Amino acid sequence: MSTPVQLPLEQANVLQLAPGMRELQSRGTVHRVRTQQGGQAWLVTGHAEVRQLLDDDRLSRSNPDPAAPQDGGSALLATLLGDLATDHPRMRALLDPHFSAERMQAVRPQVEKLCAQLLDELAARQPPVDLRAVLATELPVLVMCDWLGVPQQDAGRFGSWIQDAANVADPVRAKQGLGGLFGYCKQLVAAKRENPGDDAISRLVATEGITDDEVLGLTALLLFGGYETTVARIGTCVLLLLSEPEQWQALCDDPGLIPGAVDETLRRSMPNPHNGGMPRYAVTDFEIGGVTIRAGDFVLLNTIAANHDEAAFAEPDRVDVTRDTAASLAFGHGAHHCAGAALARMQLRVVLTQLVARFPGLRLAVGVDALRLRHDTLIGGLVELPVTW
Template structure:
């Protein structure tokens, strides 16, 4: 077994700096791949930084998400969220995941691609009519995934201003006060409960109606689970993709040689999306700890039963033993076993949808804006603060 310093390091190791991954992760991967850390709230935890160890934490049933319930789990914000599908293990997790998984299969998502493309085309035309400069976040990155998830789930698009505000409650670390977080979550749940009742009276051809049918006619989930699932799908279905679109554009605009190589052949976009998923460290820190159900050796360290473990996706995706020149953006990368969408039972349910939307977004922007560039100096780009994810608050562009 490896000897580890028992004194936990303060984590995150530094304040988020644009899309720069703290170089200390690289030191840990080499010297101390499983180490002790202390987040702002909750008990101390182990942190896994290597690709293989991160995959183990996410996939090995000896590490449990359900065991976080009732624990003072390591977290970046004061209010723990210990309900819903993200705090379940199989078979309960599998039961709920199956209810919505068929809406997010590769085949079903490809059927949605033409509609996503029409939405992107409409947004692009509106951008060109308005003329530069404009905010890519507000005018393109947000409305594309919001429209798609609203139509898929059955949520009125005209209510987007409200649920966009409420969604921050699920990702805030310090942007919102604890009272605001609780208020916004309560408002989001009340809103979704009202939609559920509307669909009960007037079912439609959407995912929310299908979930209600599974609840009322097939007794496959409880009312609380129905509400948790619906809220989670609405938030997760737009928030991360709406953040990754400007993240990806920012990276490409600041890597002009890679951008020109991509622009030369649109067929390269799917592979480029995979490399951008690997390269961009979306999370400010590792989140969603697992608790060891028994003593487990991980990376040469003994994790005792009952101890929490965090696994860093961002660090795993920069593991030099897996990715050649891991800190370099390389859209030509042939082998890309990134885990940007997670791994194991909790692998992102909407991964195929996100991939499609990101491909459509980049393809549309590269096709319609040949001279797309930042409308401000790169250091003047404004970034989100006090959130679990990193990305531009707004992204002024011109062409």
């Protein structure tokens, strides 16, 4: 067997799939790699293979060897969710009702109001302005506060805890962030039991048979997943469109294209440089992509590479707001499709709708090569996004 490829594979810039990843794809769909931690893994890059394995019970989020160390993403999920991390059906049954179409429809007017207020602040500033700081980092935290029933005055505190918890460069800071997040959520859950309101945490608390530990874990997960991930996606969504001005102009000319533009930019979103893919562990031996994976093997399902697979998407590196993205794996697939996809999509649609209406002349204030990805966080995203108009 050839020497495993070392991860991560360096990107030429924030918009491009790493050349090394593209080279791997040209050689096949499943590859032996070495992780940053020094262990070996199977990296799956083919669209068909990633799609199959995302919904395959031959893989698990948890290492079948409890004594073995877990990767950062799995360890964080286990910390947030406790026993629910391995009880996926129960976790989804508890979460899914809170992301229904009816719930999202009810939430949207408040998201529109919050976004408009932030764009008022943007308009009052002298360009260039960092759109990430003014909009992308602010809107998700305000939305999560309102939706979950968190007092707005606490937004800054738990936003800082979440950022610290996601830090992969400083374990002490990450531990302190998790401690602060859990401590706050514990107080919040207790307050909702005592004085429930019309919010997601109160509805979770009122769920028959749910335990306080389960509510605590789900609350922490929603705060973490609903904040950091959406911050990253707002930045890359706007960047991808501004980097191809004819696509931005298409939205200005026809805002009806915005839902498709959201899904297309999600398909093209760039990953965290630390992250080779969604982490899984084989629970049995099986074959895929011409290789044999053994029980206990670490497997990385790279949805970004899969979404750049020419077998699934013609000219995959090009942004096309009219593209059919039904096959996109941006939010996973099957039983492991992201529960919060509807909320993330809705926020992105609101952001684009208001930006093209109020700032049709929006453009990048620096070249793409000057932009950088965040290397210190589990989620990734841009360091900054300077824009002008």
